[in-house]
Amino acid sequence: MAAEPTSTDTSQDFQPRTVLVTGGNRGIGRSIAEAYRAQGHNVCVTYRSGEAPEGFFAVRADVTDSESVDRAFKEIQSEFGPVEILVANAGMTKDTLLLRMKEQDFTEVVDTNLTGAFRVVQRAAKGFMRKKFGRVVLISSVVGLYGSPGQINYSASKAGLVGIARSLTRELGARNVTANVVAPGFIDTDMTDVLPEETQAKYLDTIPAHRFGTPEDVARVVRWLTSDEAAYISGAVIPVDGGLGMGH
Template identity: 65%
Template sequence: MTDPTPRPVLVTGGNRGIGLAIARDLREAGHPVVVGCRSGEAPDGLDAVTLDVTDAESVDAAFTEAEKIVGAPMGGLVANAGITRDQLLLRMTDEDVDTVLDTNLVGAIRCARRATRSLMRAKGGRIVLVSSVVALYGSPGQVNYAASKAGLVGVARSLTRELGARRITVNVVAPGYIDTAMTEELPEDLKATYRGLIPAGRFGAPEEVAAAVRFLVSDAAAYVSGAVIPVDGGLGMGH
């Protein structure tokens, strides 16, 4: 079913995996969708713009171009772009830390800051930050990644207090282990170990994350803000 209020939405990192599933699902719900990615290449007929979340000028240009494409201010942002540089902390370099934080956390802040201008012009809208179960559950070898994803919770809750009166909601979706190209590369014994930790007994599908994002973008979620929605099969138990 399509949502009653179509909102132009920019999905960062929307050219593959979870981001692509989100972009497709929002389009099916009736929202004009523009994908932001480094390559600027549009997947599966979606509109796309070149976007480097580590560069404020690129972020501004991407929003400007996306709004030209849809012919209106963006009414939503899904900040999904992210990277990993996994390593035990004793072996983790400053570059490993800085690169992950600048992309996953500061990049999302840059996008949210630019999106806020558009959402105010649109007189309301939605920001959804894609975090991870690792943010609050923890994971060895992912200190930098966990820190970047945990920081998104503080961003969402601070922005909720800043923007709530302007009919703008800001929420976090925290996926667990999802079937993507990244998890497909894991050794089978490690996959089995991870599945054993998940109460649902399986990895999730990208479409299941997309469904949570679709709800948060919809009119039905107008009174939901500052929330962290886990999509992890019970792994994190809401932590």
């Protein structure tokens, strides 16, 4: 089942890693998984609903369920060994203004986006400790730093990922483990495709690059952050937003 390096990799000492992308069956997650596969890594994805993506070792899992997460990691380990690169991408939204937001709307989003990331990071850390190697990228959002009306739950969950990355860096940094956050802005996905043209134009006016990002824009940054070239970067927040957040 091990993947062969493709012609995109020119290194003579390329070492395939076991990569897990949660929520890797569509959108940004799918592009991230494809970027690693193109480089020749052993790529695994989790998905909660829909169809398993072809060409990947796919495991149905729910990041809100610790037992489900544990089963997924055991399946992956039996096939490829411990997860070495973890991209925590699985997430959800339940947008509404504060005064209309139900407490359940808040807790469900936080449980998926933030506590779900904690669950997979904690499980992956066991393998990191044994191998003395690990790379974690948490997929946040410009909204986690910039804020957005109607997204208090989502903003809170995405902001919390920064704390996970920086605390993990302090705990396991000496074990050759890095943890970083990627914060995409408006990315051209199914979610933005359904927006009315007037709304899309309004959003574009706020982006200095004057275009939506692509899932591939995000995927390339994620892959680089887990490469040897970025081995001395940890606890960082990297925006992929065309200048929208200006680092905030």
